[in-house]
Amino acid sequence: MPQSTDEEVAACVQRGDSDAFGTLIERYDEKMGRYAHRFMADDEDVKDIVQELFIKAYVNIRSFDTSRKFSSWLYRIAHNEFVNALKKKKREMVSFVDFDELYPGPVSDRTADSQAQHAELRQMLETHLQEISLRYREPLILSYFDELNYNEIADVLRIPVSTVGVRLKRGREALRKVMSDGPVKKKNL
Amino acid sequence: MNDERAQLRTDGEATGEAKSRILGVIHDRGVAMRPRWHFVLRGVLAALGCAIMFATLLYLASFAVFVLRYTGAWFVPAFGVRGWLVLLLSLPWFLGIMIVLFIVVLEILVRRYSFAYRRPLLLSSAALSALVIFGGVVVGMTSFHGRVSRFASENALPGFENMYHELESWHRDDVHRGVIKKMTEKGFIFREYDGDVLNVVIVPKTNAIDTDLAPDDIVVVFGREGRGIIEADGVRRLSPSDVE
Numbered sequence: 172m173p174q175s176t177d178e179e180v181a182a183c184v185q186r187g188d189s190d191a192f193g194t195l196i197e198r199y200d201e202k203m204g205r206y207a208h209r210f211m212a213d214d215e216d217v218k219d220i221v222q223e224l225f226i227k228a229y230v231n232i233r234s235f236d237t238s239r240k241f242s243s244w245l246y247r248i249a250h251n252e253f254v255n256a257l258k259k260k261k262r263e264m265v266s267f268v269d270f271d272e273l274y275p276g277p278v279s280d281r282t283a284d285s286q287a288q289h290a291e292l293r294q295m296l297e298t299h300l301q302e303i304s305l306r307y308r309e310p311l312i313l314s315y316f317d318e319l320n321y322n323e324i325a326d327v328l329r330i331p332v333s334t335v336g337v338r339l340k341r342g343r344e345a346l347r348k349v350m351s352d353g354p355v356k357k358k359n360l
Numbered sequence: 361m362n363d364e365r366a367q368l369r370t371d372g373e374a375t376g377e378a379k380s381r382i383l384g385v386i387h388d389r390g391v392a393m394r395p396r397w398h399f400v401l402r403g404v405l406a407a408l409g410c411a412i413m414f415a416t417l418l419y420l421a422s423f424a425v426f427v428l429r430y431t432g433a434w435f436v437p438a439f440g441v442r443g444w445l446v447l448l449l450s451l452p453w454f455l456g457i458m459i460v461l462f463i464v465v466l467e468i469l470v471r472r473y474s475f476a477y478r479r480p481l482l483l484s485s486a487a488l489s490a491l492v493i494f495g496g497v498v499v500g501m502t503s504f505h506g507r508v509s510r511f512a513s514e515n516a517l518p519g520f521e522n523m524y525h526e527l528e529s530w531h532r533d534d535v536h537r538g539v540i541k542k543m544t545e546k547g548f549i550f551r552e553y554d555g556d557v558l559n560v561v562i563v564p565k566t567n568a569i570d571t572d573l574a575p576d577d578i579v580v581v582f583g584r585e586g587r588g589i590i591e592a593d594g595v596r597r598l599s600p601s602d603v604e
Contacts, residue, residue, distance in 0.1 A: 185393075189386065196379040225382045226391055234399040322478075329477045 177241035185233050192229055195241070200225075202317060203249055209300055209312045210253045211260075224252045246313065246327040257305070289315070292343060299349045307342030310335055406472065413466045414492075417459060421496020423523075424455045426505035427530050429602065430553075432537035432580040439567050439582050439594035446582075450532055463489055528554060536581040536590065537598070540573060547592065548573060550581070559589045570597040578602070 175183075177198065183191040203224060207217040228248050235244050293315050300308055313319045313327060325332045385391070428434035433450035436443035467485050470476040476484045505524075512520035531554070538552040547562040560581050562568060573579065573595070582594035 185396075187393075189393075190383070192386070193379045193383050196382050197376070200378040200382075221378075222382055222385060226386060226389075229386055230391060230394055231399075233393055233396045325478050326474065329471070331480045332478050333480060 178237045178239075181232060181235055181241050182237045184229070185235070185237070189229075192225075192232070195228075195245075196225055199242070199245055203245070206246070206249055206312065206317065207253060209308065209316070210257060210305075216256075220252055220256055224249050227252065240323065243319070243323045243326045246317070246319070246323075247329075250309070250327050254305075292346070295346050295350060299346060302349045303342060303345050307338050307345055310338045311342040311346070314339055406469065410466065410469045413462060413469060417462045417466065417492045418495045418499055420455055420459050420462065421492050422499035423505060424452050424459070425497055425500025427452050427455075427527060429500065430527050430537075431530050431532060432535040433532060435537075435580045435596055435598060435602070436535055436582050436594070438569055438596055443582065443594070446532065446535060450530070450535070452530060459492065463492060534582065534584045534593075536583075536585065538579065538581075540575050540577045540579060542575055543573070548575075550579065557588070558585060560595070561589060561591050562595065563591055566592045567594040568592075570595065573597060 175194075177195065180191050180194045184195070200221065203221045204217055207220050211217060211220070224245075228245055231248070235241065296311055296315055300312070303311070309328065310324055313324045319327065321332050321335045324335045328335070330338075425434065428447070428450060431450060433447050436446050463485065467476070467481070467488060470484070470488070479487075508520065509524035511517070512524050536550075536552050536558065538550045538556075538558070540548045540550045541557070542549045544559070547560040549557060549559055551557050558581075560583075567582075570577075570579075578598045578600065580596050580598055581590055581592050582596075583590045583592045
């Protein structure tokens with residue numbers, strides 16, 4: 172189904188065409204693998220978790236509303252899987268209380284990024300991503316590597332749209348701080 | 361470095377292989393898609409939970425308004441700043457705490473919907489609280505609780521009967537609601553809703569919003585009682601619908 176949209180393919184799967192799910196795997200396996208790699212280093216872990224998230228997507232695909240974007244729905248499942256995996260491994264503190272969600276401050280203006288700045292930030296992220304706390308790391312990944320817009324990131328992380336802007340702004344600041352000061356404690360970022 | 365790893369993985373295992381591996385696992389394990397009704401049912405239950413929680417909140421908020429109207433405290437802000445202070449002090453705080461707790465639970469329940477999570481928590485909580493307060497006032501102004509109270513006492517409904525019978529405990533010493541029995545030279549004699557008969561004295565400081573009072577008028581009297589006499593700080597006539 173090369174010409175069909177993700178949503179059309181998902182509708183086929185919902186109707187019982189389980190082989191059509193293979194098309195979705197082909198389209199998203201690499202992206203999900205890359206996304207998972209931002210959270211965990213081990214290749215086997217990544218392979219397992221991506222497999223599990225696709226199985227979870229398959230089991231729950233009839234809950235997907237085909238009038239919405241499939242990629243946001245899949246990233247939401249991936250986010251939950253990765254956060255749960257991190258919690259199990261206790262490698263990262265996953266906070267439930269976030270004052271950014273209560274009342275976000277000034278919002279980042281993504282459109283202000285020039286092409287060059289965007290490329291530069293991507294490069295910086297590649298090198299220093301693990302030194303930034305998960306709270307800021309994830310919106311940066313979704314924005315700079317997976318090219319999701321604010322609304323899509325808000326849907327994946329289930330946070331206010333304005334909080335997405337705040338986290339991106341703080342994430343970039345944290346990144347610049349890491350670049351200038353060297354690695355510091357994650358909680359301070 | 362992560363991209364290098366990802367690249368290695370991509371090189372080592374083509375996407376096509378991942379597809380056959382994952383589809384193979386799905387077939388081997390006999391993984392089945394959950395039926396649509398499962399999600400519809402979950403959605404309906406979640407919506408029902410929100411609706412029940414909202415209805416409970418409306419009930420509690422309107423009951424608080426009903427209590428304030430029953431004791432007369434609802435009407436005293438007409439007498440100025442002190443009236444507003446008395447209204448604040450008369451608020452049933454236990455109900456207030458319960459309402460706040462229920463709003464927190466409802467906020468958690470509605471956070472699963474995009475109209476809630478896409479907005480700041482403070483904004484959606486404030487909107488929800490405003491909706492509950494507005495709805496509570498609207499319902500509290502109707503005869504709903506009066507009818508529930510009568511129904512509860514006639515049918516001895518457990519819980520509700522006590523709830524409505526204990527309204528007396530909310531009564532304040534400086535707010536009195538009742539019916540004028542007789543006009544006197546200095547004021548009037550009136551019977552409070554709990555049966556007490558009091559002599560109300562109108563003095564120059566009395567803020568009498570309504571001056572043409574007559575027997576059988578329902579009034580709220582603002583002022584402290586001593587030995588059956590109230591030197592009124594304020595008097596206001598109420599309409600029968602105010603005390604329904």
